[in-house]
Amino acid sequence: MPSQSLWLRCETKPHEHRSALTPTTAKALIDAGFDITVERDPERIFDDEEFEAIGCKLVGHDTWHTDCPTTTTIIGLKELTESTDALPHTHIQFAHCYKHQGGWSAVLKRFRLGGGTLYDLEFLTDPSGRRVAAFGYHAGFAGAAAGCLAVGAQQEEGGKGRLGGLKPFKNEDAMVEKVKEELAKLGRPVRALVIGALGRCGGGAVDLFRKVGLKEEDIIKWDMAETAGGGPFQELLDVDIVVNCIYLTSPIPHFLTEEFIAKAGKDRKLGCLVDVSCDTTNPNNPLPIYSINTVFPEPTVDVNVGEGNPPMTVISIDHLPTLLPREASESFSSALLPSLLTFPQRSTEGVWTRAEELFKKHSAEAKSVDP
Secondary structure: OOOOEEEEOOOOOOOOOOOOOOHHHHHHHHHOOOEEEEEOOOOOOOOHHHHHHOOOEEEOOOOHHHHOOOOOEEEOOOOOOOOOOOOOOEEEEOOOOOOOOOOHHHHHHHHHHHOOEEEEHHHOEOOOOOEOOOOHHHHHHHHHHHHHHHHHHOOOHHHOOOOOOOOOOOOHHHHHHHHHHHHHHHOOOOOEEEEOOOOHHHHHHHHHHHHOOOOHHHEEEEOHHHHOOOOOOHHHHHOOEEEEOOOOOOOOOOOOOHHHHHHHHHHOOOOEEEEOOOOOOOOOOOOOOOOOOOEOOEOEEEOOOOOOOOOOEEEOOOOHHHHOHHHHHHHHHHHHHHHHHOHHHOOOOHHHHHHHHHHHHHHHHHHHHOO
16 A cells, blocks of 8 residues: 655745645544654744644654655645755645746656656646645635735825735734725725636635625626637726736736736726736736736735836735635645545545646656756
């Protein structure tokens, strides 16, 4: 039988506080016969002692490189620190390398050189193709909140204010109250447009807007039907906040361009676009109005809107759910748990066989461009 040992690694991405396993799900795995090793991590929202109390073995911070047996599977969330080191282990994580993102082939080359295997969390799916676990809801919820905070901050300094650093909120209620406080600065109703409103991510954004008091008629919900005609779209410039939640798999006409925004001049209302999808390095990015992923200490990037026009910013943080790290981790890990329980039988379990076949397919493609 394949190993039932899992090693929860720390997250090395700056300002990441979520966890692929929680004390709740780790306990369920231990009760099912798994051995769970947990790296100490002062940034993780769950204290090390919470894992130790339910029977996990604690080890040093970021020690899997040297101490983890190759027969043990390593589980984490965000991508590994960039390196050319070979990867001999099996990893369960988000790798962000199957859509030709920047450096995608180099990531897969590390697995090829080491003989390791990647089970990408983004591509663990049920027979219908739906992801078994996703952070989408909390990404949309937190993204919408960040957009509101950015628009509120713009009312300061004579309309030139900028959103300062973002930090995780204690809970959802604290986030909602802070957003209400910031939106009150506008002194008028706020209008928002969500692209991809029928998905989990879009649903989270819509829920946030409702909870902070936007009227239903001021929450515009778009999905595939509304974007099918091709952009750029004037409607995006006629609201205060746009949250983009689409999952992009093929080229589509641009939703907005710098030229289109500049042409609108002072008539533009849009103050902040939140690109939850963060397809910054994707060659098919439908929002080519920014070129960097932003980070929590500096959450916004300015858009070139033309001289004399009101400011507009983009939020492009690729781990927005960490603004609600405990809730987001519990939700994701609980959804992932049923699949993890079948991991020892992964050679026959569809969710894992599909993910492994996808890994092999993209590895072969990467070898052809990065031999």
